Amino acid sequence: MGERFWRFYELMNRGIRTFTGPAQIGAGYxxxxxxxxxxxxxxxxxxxxxxxxxxxxNDQYHATRVLCPR
Structure with missing residues (x-):
């Protein structure tokens, strides 16, 4: 089962990559x-x-507050 799924996954990835291209890494400069x-x-x-x-x-119910000086 696992090998069949992997082959299906690779087939779908190959099809999708023809439209999207490789992954974009970094900012390009x-x-x-x-x-x-x-x-x-x-x-x-x-x-x-x-x-x-x-x-x-100390809990997740109250937000962090920043108090500006007067």
Whole structure:
């Protein structure tokens, strides 16, 4: 049973690949390493994130809150 399924799977893949082509890997150009800033700005108030308070809950029912400085 397993070998018949595998042959069917390969046959279907060969047919699909004629339309879709091979898998696309990467962005299509040379990518550099992801360099993140040491202290990024808040997307809501534009102040440094180190000045913010992040309130996390221990359960999955309450969302994480970011409290902007006043």
């Amino acid at each position: 040379a990518e550099g390493p992801d360099v993140r800033p040491a202290d990024p700005a808040c997307p809501m108030c534009s102040k440094l994130m180190s000045l913010h308070t992040i309130r996390r809950s």
